[in-house]
Amino acid sequence: MISDGKVLNNIIATQSVHEKYGGVVPELASRAHQQHVVPVVHEALTDSGISKGELSAVAFTRGPGLMGSLLVGGSFAKSFAFALDLPLIEVNHMEAHILAHFIEDPKPSFPFICLTVSGGHTQLVLVRDYLDMEVIGETLDDAVGEAFDKTAKLLGLPYPGGPHLDKLAATGNPGAFVFPITSMRGLNYSFSGIKTAVLYFLRDRVQGDPGFIEKRLPDICASIQYTLIKMLLLKLMKASTTYGIDQIAIAGGVSANQGLRKALAGLSEKLGWQVFIPRLEYCTDNAAMIAMAGHFKYQKGIFCDLDVSPSAKMKIGDHGKNK
Structure with missing residues (x-):
């Protein structure tokens, strides 16, 4: 309400x-x-x-x-x-x-770039006004939230796996293992490769040591999380430079990730960004x-008719019609 x-x-x-x-x-x-x-x-x-x-x-x-x-x-x-x-x-x-940032202070000023990260989406959005948004980059396959959850499942963590992986990563060494970083053209992302890389990495290590996952679980989680966050932030930094914008926001379920929040805080100090993150419940x-x-x-005054149909793939910028 x-x-x-x-x-x-x-x-x-x-x-x-x-x-x-x-x-x-x-x-x-x-x-x-x-x-x-x-x-x-x-x-x-x-x-x-x-x-x-x-x-x-x-x-x-x-x-x-x-x-x-x-x-x-x-x-x-x-x-x-x-x-x-x-x-x-x-x-x-x-x-x-994205508009959850306007529920309470502090609020970003326009224009700002929002990294929207969830189980189903990963997008970089240029926000010019409350209802004027443009997707300037997005994942071409899997969302980062899915990558978190699927790799967590490979490690035997409970559903939803992302928060459990985040918690374990806080006590691990992010440099313990190296996973590939997929780089797409422009500001787009791809996260399907890291899931496959983790799958084969675990298969090969467990063959030689059946207890490998249990012994090194925090380090594995930290290394996976480090890689995913680095992939996100490399494109975010590129978007900030391309558009000359230092007002940066994150939104979506994965924005609750403590590793991502910590990394953004570090970039805020290093690059002079103003970073906005909603409260966890938002x-x-x-x-x-x-x-x-x-x-x-x-x-x-933007309303819709009663015959409007749900759209599983509704795009940003589609605001219906005036009643």
Whole structure:
């Protein structure tokens, strides 16, 4: 819930159902969405002290994301808005991650470059205004979040593996092992290679020493994390130089990674960057960032029709149409 640009609450229902499968199961995700959407909305209204009759608009995630979950959320939002005769606002999931920087101070000034990093996306975005964004670089295959989780799974870490790898990396030696850094043309990324490199590295080491992973786990995690972060920051530095911008932000679930945060703090001192990172609860997928994106669209009168369809591959810059 949001009022006049101020977040009133950020109610989230977690989905622990995926843990035993070692990854998100789309069908289970959509079923969990269906199960939780009504209680979550009810709790948000009750907690804020705002009645349904006092609402001005309804914002929902149109995409990108898992189609089943988008269908559940979109169908509920359209029904809710129709029943209350309220404007409907479609939100781009990745733009919302970037706009999470405007939930609370300190806030970046325009223009700034945002590195959006999650399980499904890795993008460099030039942000000229609240609703004026351009993707200037992105992964051509896997997202960095997937690389974190998949390599963590190879090491036998619980799901989601990224946070566990990050925690172990803090006690390891990042220079213990060397993994290849893939360099793509321009500002684009590629993370598929490191997953394969780690797979063969572990296979070869375990053949000679079955207890290798257990003995060197922190060092392996630190070396993997060092490589992934270096790949991210090399392109980020290039983008900063190319566009002459020292206002730097990160967003998305992987922006909660402590190794990435520490590395950015170091670059901030070295290069004179002003670095902006949302509070942890606003880094992962959350309701507040969708509400904030909805707030800026409401101010511009950018609404959508009730027949709008979810888009699993919705692009940054697609803002629907005026109602």
